Amino acid sequence: MDYDVKDLSLADAGKDRIEWAFQTMDVLKSIQEDFEENKPLKGKTIGACLHVTTETANLVITLKKGGADVYLCASNPLSTQDDVAAALVKHYDIPVFAIKGEDRDTYYKHLNAVLDKKPNITMDDGADLVSLLHSERKELIKNIIGSTEETTTGVIRLKSMEKNGVLAFPVIAVNDANTKHMFDNRYGTGQSTIDGILRATNRLIAGSVFVVCGYGWCGKGLASRAKGMGANVIVTETDALRALEAVMDGFRVMPIKEAAKIGDFFCTVTGDIHVIRKEHFELMKDGTIVANSGHFDVEIDVKGLRGIAVSQRDIRPFVREYKLKNGRRIYLLAEGRLVNLSAAEGHPSSVMDMSFANQALSAKYLVEHGSELEKKVYKVPDELDAMIASLKLKSLGVEHDELTEEQKEYLSSWTIGT
Structure with missing residues (x-):
């Protein structure tokens, strides 16, 4: 074979x-x-x-x-x-x-x-x-x-x-x-991404500022799980409806250039390219942890990060330290690839x-x-x-109701009113 x-x-x-x-x-x-x-x-x-x-x-x-x-x-x-x-x-x-x-x-x-x-x-x-x-x-x-x-x-x-x-x-x-997408993307990605970040870093999420880039089904799951771990969650979005939904769900929403200044953890889940870029890395705090849970390794501009780093080293499995000219250190997880499957089990x-x-x-x-x-x-x-x-x-051992014939008729009718 x-x-x-x-x-x-x-x-x-x-x-x-x-x-x-x-x-x-x-x-x-x-x-x-x-x-x-x-x-x-x-x-x-x-x-x-x-x-x-x-x-x-x-x-x-x-x-x-x-x-x-x-x-x-x-x-x-x-x-x-x-x-x-x-x-x-x-x-x-x-x-x-x-x-x-x-x-x-x-x-x-x-x-x-x-x-x-x-x-x-x-x-x-x-x-x-x-x-x-x-x-x-x-x-x-x-x-x-x-x-x-x-x-x-x-x-x-x-x-x-x-x-x-x-x-x-x-x-x-x-x-x-x-x-x-309603279950795998939300509950699966939410839990497994947190799992990957924790296995890679062993850092405390409670009390941290956790930035979720993207508020689709994956982003919703991740934001919910990070909040459940005690994080102060910020969402960045380009879609007005999703940004509004994040606000209504109780999260702070702001541009990535503003979130970059205050975040402790960042995780991209957008499906798009270069969501976190050179200009954002230059604004980040010392010790910031950056990860991706979108499918391809394009959401974080890793090449741009390398370009502004004066040194880099692997400090833990799946954790690479990039030291910038300003002396601050950025920690990139799993090379910018899916952290939930690279550093954990998915x-x-x-x-x-x-x-x-x-x-x-x-x-x-x-x-x-x-x-x-x-x-x-x-x-x-x-x-x-x-x-x-x-x-x-x-x-799961769960039973649920079914429509009666009367209810089916009502839902399919336009003549039955008040």
Whole structure:
């Protein structure tokens, strides 16, 4: 079997952790049972570019049990859990091309290794496989039924491709499913980002000034969790409605140039480029900690930071100190990459349960309906979204009301008034 992982001797530990995660992935568990029985993906090849974590492992195992040939590479050079990669290869016979800390050349070699398998469906976390297919591997597009996309950042890229008329096949925006972005982005990113910052720094958040750059679903989750840890939270935003929402949620809102003067912690979650720049670093206090939890390492201008630093050193794992000419020190976490997956383990399995249920069911949907779809970005079908929510509630032992026939009639009528 063709694969490239760090060390197969890590496989047993990885298998234990995969099984641990699966204990709280009841929705995916029910889908896996159905897939194993009915083989809806039989004969199809799936190329997945995702964070190689215990939760992702359970997704690709589910896809394989559904009859697919699955090949996995990392969607970020620092997010791979090497023991999980080894376990997938050794214990589950799933080819993995991922090594934590791999350089850019190795990263793209691994992307191409997955595409070399001529997938019929791609699963992306940031749209790198899709981008590569459209730029350097166009000859493989004829094999593609469709793709799925996990992240806000990736969906932005794909909608741009659709708008410009270059998207060559349909894509299901898993990120836009309610059972993904309302829970994974908010509760998953909120908790795991705080976890990554704490593991990297071991600094006290209570009483600090914590600046959240961006108030989308990820920013809302992070701001809420930082507030829960006792921080004084400031939000920076470019969107007036989101800025207003942050104010109504009880947070201070101000421009980044003002927040830069008073923040102790900064974390970007915008999906955009150079949110924190050279002019902001020059305003920061001595000892400021800067992190990113957006998908790509572009939100913090790391090159600009290097340019104004007189010295730099790694002072702790995932913590690099940059000393500026004014004598102040800025501490950058995880090279400006996703701090929650670089310095910690990413989202808890119970929330990824819904996200990966969306992925698995979207793959099945593409097999069944891909030929009917246009070259556009689609939502996860509402009925799948609702089914996942119901399955999650059931797994939690929670019951909820259903509409009576009278209520259904009332809601569908325009003649019933006061």
